[in-house]
Amino acid sequence: MPKNKELILQVKDIHKSFGDKEVLKGISFEVHKGETKVIIGPSGMGKSTLLRCINQLTIPDKGTIWLRGQEVNHHNARQINQFRQKIGMVFQDFNLFDHLNAVSNVEIALIKVKGMKKQEARDKAMSELQKVGLVKQAFLYPAELSGGQKQRVSIARALAMDPEVMLFDEPTSALDPELIGEVLGVMQKLAQEGMTMVVVTHEMGFARSVADEIIFLERGRILESGPPEKLFYQPEYERTRKFLFKLTELYGDIKGYHKR
Amino acid sequence: MENLMVVYEALPFLLQGIITTLGLVLSALFLGFIIGVPLAIGQVFASSWIKKIIAIYVWFFRGLPILVLLFLFYYGLFTMIGLNLTAFMAAVLVLGLRSSAYQSQIFRGSIQSLGKGQLMAAYSLGMSKGKAIWNIILPQALRISIPGWSNEYPAMLTESAITYAIGVMEILTRGNFIASRTYLPMPIYLTCAIIFLLLSYSGMKLLHLLEEKVRMPGFEK
Amino acid sequence: MINWQFFLEILFPALQEGFLMTIKLVCWSIPIGLVVGIVIAVGRVYGNIIVSFFCKAYIVFFRGTPLLIQLFILYYGLPSLGIYLSPFVASVIGFILCSSAYHAEYIRGAIQSVKSGQILAAQALGMSKISAVLNIVLPQALRRAIPGCSNEIIYLIKYSSLAFMVTCIELTGAGKIVASRYFAYTEVFLVIGVIYLALVSLVSKLLNILEDRLAFPGWENKK
Ligand SMILES: Nc1ncnc2c1ncn2[C@@H]1O[C@H](COP(=O)(O)OP(=O)(O)OP(=O)(O)O)[C@@H](O)[C@H]1O
Ligand SMILES: [Mg+2]
Numbered sequence: 127m128p129k130n131k132e133l134i135l136q137v138k139d140i141h142k143s144f145g146d147k148e149v150l151k152g153i154s155f156e157v158h159k160g161e162t163k164v165i166i167g168p169s170g171m172g173k174s175t176l177l178r179c180i181n182q183l184t185i186p187d188k189g190t191i192w193l194r195g196q197e198v199n200h201h202n203a204r205q206i207n208q209f210r211q212k213i214g215m216v217f218q219d220f221n222l223f224d225h226l227n228a229v230s231n232v233e234i235a236l237i238k239v240k241g242m243k244k245q246e247a248r249d250k251a252m253s254e255l256q257k258v259g260l261v262k263q264a265f266l267y268p269a270e271l272s273g274g275q276k277q278r279v280s281i282a283r284a285l286a287m288d289p290e291v292m293l294f295d296e297p298t299s300a301l302d303p304e305l306i307g308e309v310l311g312v313m314q315k316l317a318q319e320g321m322t323m324v325v326v327t328h329e330m331g332f333a334r335s336v337a338d339e340i341i342f343l344e345r346g347r348i349l350e351s352g353p354p355e356k357l358f359y360q361p362e363y364e365r366t367r368k369f370l371f372k373l374t375e376l377y378g379d380i381k382g383y384h385k386r
Numbered sequence: 387m388e389n390l391m392v393v394y395e396a397l398p399f400l401l402q403g404i405i406t407t408l409g410l411v412l413s414a415l416f417l418g419f420i421i422g423v424p425l426a427i428g429q430v431f432a433s434s435w436i437k438k439i440i441a442i443y444v445w446f447f448r449g450l451p452i453l454v455l456l457f458l459f460y461y462g463l464f465t466m467i468g469l470n471l472t473a474f475m476a477a478v479l480v481l482g483l484r485s486s487a488y489q490s491q492i493f494r495g496s497i498q499s500l501g502k503g504q505l506m507a508a509y510s511l512g513m514s515k516g517k518a519i520w521n522i523i524l525p526q527a528l529r530i531s532i533p534g535w536s537n538e539y540p541a542m543l544t545e546s547a548i549t550y551a552i553g554v555m556e557i558l559t560r561g562n563f564i565a566s567r568t569y570l571p572m573p574i575y576l577t578c579a580i581i582f583l584l585l586s587y588s589g590m591k592l593l594h595l596l597e598e599k600v601r602m603p604g605f606e607k
Numbered sequence: 608m609i610n611w612q613f614f615l616e617i618l619f620p621a622l623q624e625g626f627l628m629t630i631k632l633v634c635w636s637i638p639i640g641l642v643v644g645i646v647i648a649v650g651r652v653y654g655n656i657i658v659s660f661f662c663k664a665y666i667v668f669f670r671g672t673p674l675l676i677q678l679f680i681l682y683y684g685l686p687s688l689g690i691y692l693s694p695f696v697a698s699v700i701g702f703i704l705c706s707s708a709y710h711a712e713y714i715r716g717a718i719q720s721v722k723s724g725q726i727l728a729a730q731a732l733g734m735s736k737i738s739a740v741l742n743i744v745l746p747q748a749l750r751r752a753i754p755g756c757s758n759e760i761i762y763l764i765k766y767s768s769l770a771f772m773v774t775c776i777e778l779t780g781a782g783k784i785v786a787s788r789y790f791a792y793t794e795v796f797l798v799i800g801v802i803y804l805a806l807v808s809l810v811s812k813l814l815n816i817l818e819d820r821l822a823f824p825g826w827e828n829k830k
Binding site for chain 3: 445446450451453454455457458461462463540544545551561565569570571575576579582583586587
């Protein structure tokens with residue numbers, strides 16, 4: 127663990143129930159600058175809920191979130207909006223704004239939330255689109271983009287806010303297999319450039335080559351966490367080994383991802 | 387022959403009614419829009435007791451016949467609260483309030499058809515609820531609403547004739563006036579009917595043009 | 608201060624008669640309007656060019672012109688051609704004509720949403736085309752048309768108040784007479800409003816129940 131690095135995000139003892147179903151039973155972890163955490167776990171075990179709790183799209187029942195040592199107070203709507211600007215989020219099903227073309231999708235929050243001038247926002251948006259390789263598609267509407275292109279626009283949209291940390295919620299699981307690579311490629315590049323990221327994914331090739339730490343979520347708790355080598359080769363629990371084995375079998379290792 | 391002469395002489399008087407009818411219909415549609423949009427937003431996003439109040443409002447205005455609403459407001463409530471309105475103004479208000487109830491249902495349906503994902507995305511970028519509704523939800527909901535909303539025009543047009551009952555000088559009121567003087571009701575009423583058909587048809591054509599104009603990828607019906 | 612005597616001895620007896628007239632109007636108009644609507648819809652979809660054109664014109668005219676004009680033509684216009692209708696009959700005919708045009712449009716849409724392959728399949732089984740339409744297409748189409756037709760029935764109940772404009776004294780008319788004699792518009796029309804709300808809410812409940820009863824698996828997937 128890079129102890130010398132700056133602490134960006136702290137998740138402390140998060141609990142969340144829906145009705146009488148307790149989905150999260152006390153989750154804690156920390157993310158340092160430039161780290162990539164990969165969260166894995168069986169379906170329906172609260173991975174999306176955890177990410178949504180981090181930026182308060184879902185309000186946790188108990189527990190706190192800290193960004194750069196500052197606690198997020200969910201009673202203060204304005205503070206939450208400020209805080210969310212510093213946390214980028216990428217959704218499984220993209221959630222692009224269907225009435226806006228790609229570049230407008232990226233610039234709208236710059237204009238409406240950050241109060242940027244139109245031209246400045248446009249320049250910034252174009253440079254973000256360039257990072258994800260979509261300058262040519264800048265004026266196409268979401269309905270005219272492929273799934274992989276949509277997801278890259280949504281990454282550019284989140285990046286444009288210059289977030290401290292990016293959250294990815296299964297960014298490739300709604301994509302056709304041949305489109306997964308282009309999105310993972312963008313994410314890997316981000317990680318290499320030092321972006322701090324929390325990624326929920328089942329792409330074991332990506333996890334193995336990019337993650338600093340893998341967190342295995344089961345039954346609302348962190349069952350086990352550690353660097354990829356440990357979880358893949360010497361897991362503490364039989365359960366972890368079985369799950370990782372099944373995932374690798376299902377999704378395979380994506381070729382072309384090499385340990386940095 | 388006599389019939390044709392009567393129609394010919396009555397035509398200018400009847401055509402003036404178009405101004406009143408269209409003025410009434412467009413003002414009421416506009417009023418219905420202005421009130422209907424916030425009602426729809428309230429029905430989706432507001433607290434539960436506001437939702438209830440809006441539901442009662444909608445139920446009331448959709449459940450009563452126009453004739454009863456006109457009598458109730460024009461002869462009753464407006465006078466009672468000391469509001470001295472012309473028949474035309476009263477008709478605009480009544481038809482507008484009633485239309486707002488119907489329009490709110492159209493907009494509400496469109497808002498709900500959008501799903502929660504885009505709202506989540508907007509929040510995740512730091513937008514407040516108000517900004518997200520204004521910049522993300524409304525532009526799409528209004529666009530989706532256009533086909534359903536287009537039906538409000540011919541509906542309102544045919545219903546506007548009922549304001550005859552409180553003496554608004556619209557097309558039918560004028561027709562009736564002439565019919566009772568000339569004792570030749572048939573040609574006059576048919577002329578009125580044709581005027582309504584033409585207004586309805588040309589309005590729909592215009593609305594289709596508008597629909598074409600704001601069409602964009604992903605918003606085909 | 609509320610004048611109970613006015614309500615109990617004057618308003619309610621008057622409204623009772625009017626209410627019965629309203630019920631009579633809608634009870635005649637709704638079923639006949641539906642039947643005519645079905646006929647027009649079938650003629651529009653399956654008729655030859657002439658029949659189909661006539662049905663289309665029928666739909667356009669009665670949907671595109673105010674019901675009130677239709678009533679005026681029937682009651683004030685026809686006598687100039689030597690046809691005299693009572694206020695009640697003129698109203699019922701007007702309601703049938705207008706509502707059948709709306710029903711026809713809903714049913715037409717529903718007929719066209721039934722896959723055309725089904726008629727072919729029925730004919731392949733040896734049914735005549737008419738039999739296929741009656742036994743295969745219409746039952747499905749009518750089920751699908753229920754939401755639209757229900758809506759139209761609710762409209763008709765409210766529109767029945769227009770009978771008063773051709774001197775048929777139904778609920779609204781009865782109220783208007785009392786209201787103007789005693790100058791009590793607000794009270795009278797609030798009471799009438801409650802009656803209409805109750806009637807409309809009751810009927811739409813019933814229609815919803817009917818709709819659920821007649822549901823069959825998979826019918827929601829229209830396309
Ligand atoms: N808003 C909500 N209301 C009620 N229950 C919810 C809500 N959101 C999530 N849940 C429930 O919480 C549980 C965890 O959901 P979540 O989406 O976080 O799981 P997940 O691990 O992301 O699963 P997946 O792999 O399918 O995405 C599920 O059982 C889900 O049904
Ligand atoms: Mg999930």
